[in-house]
Amino acid sequence: MSDHPMSRDRVHRTCDVAIIGGGPSxxxxxxxxxxxxxxxxxxLEREAQAGGIPRHCGHPPFGLxxxxxxxxxxxxxxxxxxxxxxxxxxxxxxxxxxxxxxxGKVDVSHPDGSFxxxxxRVLMATGVRETPRSAxxxxxxxxxxxxxxxxxxxxxxxxxxAPFRRPLIVGSELVSLTAVFxxxxxxxxxxxxxxxxxxPIMPWQLHQVVRALGVPxxxxxxxxxxxxxxxVEAVRLRVADxxxxxxACDGVLxxxxxxxxxxxARSSHLSIDAGTGGPLSDQFGRCxxxxxxxxxxLLRPVEHHEWCWREGKSAARWILQDMNGELPEGETLRLRVxxxxxxxxPQLLVRGAQGxxxxxxxxxxxxVRGRLCASDGENLLWARNVRAMPEQRILIxxxxxxxxxxxxDILIRFA
Ligand SMILES: Cc1cc2nc3c(=O)[nH]c(=O)nc-3n(C[C@H](O)[C@H](O)[C@H](O)COP(=O)(O)OP(=O)(O)OC[C@H]3O[C@@H](n4cnc5c(N)ncnc54)[C@H](O)[C@@H]3O)c2cc1C
Numbered sequence: 001m002s003d004h005p006m007s008r009d010r011v012h013r014t015c016d017v018a019i020i021g022g023g024p025s026x027x028x029x030x031x032x033x034x035x036x037x038x039x040x041x042x043x044l045e046r047e048a049q050a051g052g053i054p055r056h057c058g059h060p061p062f063g064l065x066x067x068x069x070x071x072x073x074x075x076x077x078x079x080x081x082x083x084x085x086x087x088x089x090x091x092x093x094x095x096x097x098x099x100x101x102x103x104g105k106v107d108v109s110h111p112d113g114s115f116x117x118x119x120x121r122v123l124m125a126t127g128v129r130e131t132p133r134s135a136x137x138x139x140x141x142x143x144x145x146x147x148x149x150x151x152x153x154x155x156x157x158x159x160x161x162a163p164f165r166r167p168l169i170v171g172s173e174l175v176s177l178t179a180v181f182x183x184x185x186x187x188x189x190x191x192x193x194x195x196x197x198x199x200p201i202m203p204w205q206l207h208q209v210v211r212a213l214g215v216p217x218x219x220x221x222x223x224x225x226x227x228x229x230x231x232v233e234a235v236r237l238r239v240a241d242x243x244x245x246x247x248a249c250d251g252v253l254x255x256x257x258x259x260x261x262x263x264x265a266r267s268s269h270l271s272i273d274a275g276t277g278g279p280l281s282d283q284f285g286r287c288x289x290x291x292x293x294x295x296x297x298l299l300r301p302v303e304h305h306e307w308c309w310r311e312g313k314s315a316a317r318w319i320l321q322d323m324n325g326e327l328p329e330g331e332t333l334r335l336r337v338x339x340x341x342x343x344x345x346p347q348l349l350v351r352g353a354q355g356x357x358x359x360x361x362x363x364x365x366x367x368v369r370g371r372l373c374a375s376d377g378e379n380l381l382w383a384r385n386v387r388a389m390p391e392q393r394i395l396i397x398x399x400x401x402x403x404x405x406x407x408x409d410i411l412i413r414f415a
Contacts, residue, residue, distance in 0.1 A: 015040040015090075017319060018106055018119035020097045020264070023052020024305045025296025026125030027080045028066075028312030029319075030089040036320050041089050042117070044108055046096035050084070051077025052127060054305055056150065058157035059181050065306040074157065076305070100268035104291035121291055121319050124265060124279065125312065128297040130175070131257035133226075140226030143233070145251035149179045152253060162186040164251025168235050169193040169215065170223050172200035172207065173256035173391055180213055183253075189214070191249045194221040194237065199367065201256070201391050226252055258301035265294075275343025276300040282348040283356030283398055284318040284327055285311075293319055300345040300361060303393070318356065328353035333376075333404050338413040340365045342390075349410070352402055360401065362394040362412065370414040372396070376404035377411070386414075 016039035019026045026043055027050065033041045043050060054062055057073030064070055067079065084091060092110070099107035104119045130148040145164045147155075155161040165188055169179055172195035183190055193215050200207040200217060207217060220240035227234045227246070234248045260278035271280040271288035278299050285293045295315035296308040303311075321327045331351040337344050342365045346357060362372075372386040374396060382400040396412065404410050 013115055014118045015042045016119065016323070017041045017121050017123060018104070018117050019043045019123045019125055020106065021045065021052065021125035021127060021296070021298075022047075022050025022081070022084075022091055022093075023125060023127050023296060023308070024054065024066075024076075024080060025127075025298075025308040025312035025315070026050075026052070026123065027084045027089070028309045029123055029125065029295055029316040030312075031080075031084050031087045032313045032316035033320065034087040034089055036316065038316070038320050038323065042119075043084070043089055043091045044095040044097050044106070044117070045091060045093050048093050049077075050081045050091050050093060053150070056153040056157045057178065058153065058185060059178060062305060066309045073305075097264060100264060100270065100292065102269055102289055102291070119291075120323055121293060123285075123315055123319060124287075124292060124294045124298055125296045125315075126261040126264060126298050127308075128258040128302050129261050130254060131259055133252070133254055136223075136254065136257070138223050138226060140236075141228055143226060143228040144231040145228075146226065146232065147251070147253055149175050149182070149253065149255045152179065153182050156182050156186045162188055164188060164232070164249075166191050166249050167232075167251030167253045168223070168247060168249045169253045169255055171195065171255035171257065172202055172210075172217060174202050174206070175258075176255040177202055177206055177210055179253055179255050180210055180215055184213065190253070191247060192216045192218055194218045194223065196220065196222045197366075197390075199389070201389065223252070258297075260298045260301060262298060265298075273343065273345075273347050275337065275347070276345050278345070280348065281346050282332065282350055283346050283353070284322070284350075285315045285346075285357075286318070286322070286327070290322070293322075300343060300363075302391075314357070321355075328355070331406060333401070334409045335360065335401070336409050336411050337362065338411065340368055340414070341412060344396075344412055349398065349401055349404075351404065351406070356398065358398055359395040360398055360412075362396065363392070364388050364390055364394070366390060368414060372412070373415050374401055374410055374412045376408040378405055378408070381410065383415070 022045035054073035054077040062076035224236040224238045369387040373383040
């Protein structure tokens with residue numbers, strides 16, 4: 001039996017705001033809601049401890065902007081959990097939300113038994129995850145030693161385990177660099193890092209750090225298949241000219257290619273945005289059922305913890321406004337993007353509304369340089385010259401877009 005008071009006392013099945021996910025965005029929102037006097041705020045967290053992804057990021061820097069302190073991920077996670085509890089937030093660990101229902105009802109699975117919680121508003125803050133091997137369609141054997149960065153960090157920082165000694169790292173995003181740091185911490189020496197594009201996704205200067213740490217980067221190289229019985233023995237790589245080569249290694253670490261942890265929202269009545277993979281939302285984080293809001297990395301892949309922390313605090317203010325009947329409603333404009341833009345967030349704007357997200361966030365699928373324009377079919381609302389790499393944040397101010405003509409979609413594209 002859990003010793004948490006809420007697990008013993010089953011009468012508490014209603015609350016003002018239920019928050020799904022106790023990572024930086026969910027806890028920031030919870031604390032801000034308490035500070036603003038939102039009433040009973042319950043965080044439902046599936047892990048045994050709240051804190052989210054930073055719990056297993058054993059490296060700095062965490063908390064520099066939010067707390068003006070330099071911390072590792074686990075120290076930051078512990079601090080924000082303590083702050084939330086001190087603020088009067090109720091955190092229910094080992095509580096996995098399994099279903100969402102219209103009007104703010106959620107099904108919760110807990111070791112002490114399942115229950116339903118009815119909230120005036122629900123804030124979803126379930127974060128992102130990396131794309132696993134299965135979804136990358138990499139063929140070969142089902143050998144031991146195939147992981148994502150998150151799983152490796154959990155093993156190294158939370159359990160003091162080293163699952164391999166000489167892995168191949170697939171991907172060259174920022175998280176791939178943290179994967180190298182994690183490997184070093186456990187005495188693991190990656191054989192190489194591979195990247196299908198002609199340039200690393202992480203900034204070039206950071207790639208020099210990877211190189212300085214003794215990990216060669218092979219560009220224009222893809223993983224074709226994994227070889228080995230029992231555990232990984234080698235990988236077959238496909239290089240730019242179409243030829244293949246074998247590389248000996250004892251593990252494969254799939255890094256990045258983040259996707260929102262939206263399985264809950266997908267299996268519910270809520271609308272999903274095909275671009276982000278997260279719930280469709282307006283500039284207040286409000287979803288297709290107005291009892292539900294979303295925040296943090298669930299909204300889009302992927303931002304760092306400080307950004308998500310700020311988003312959580314903002315979401316709290318909009319939820320409170322909504323509970324007080326003060327959140328703008330009215331005609332909704334639909335934002336659409338065309339390739340090479342991968343997605344925009346939010347995807348809906350309440351026309352002419354004050355407040356909310358001050359910027360629309362975009363990502364591109366390939367390196368681009370050109371004039372980025374937003375128009376409503378008749379009028380050019382905003383334009384700027386942009387040069388960007390994949391995974392680099394592009395921001396468009398919301399204010400000019402709110403002046404779009406009635407009934408028109410807003411198209412964002414490179415001219
Ligand atoms: C492997 C990895 C490494 C990263 N490294 C860094 C880094 O070094 N620095 C950095 O700034 N950012 C990093 N990030 C980005 C990270 O997503 C953000 O830093 C930040 O944690 C996002 O906060 P969040 O609250 O949106 O989500 P999260 O921190 O992911 O928190 C989501 C929480 O929701 C819970 N949850 C999910 N589904 C359910 C459910 N159905 N019911 C109940 N609870 C649920 C999860 O257990 C989790 O605690 C990394 C991300 C990943 C995946």
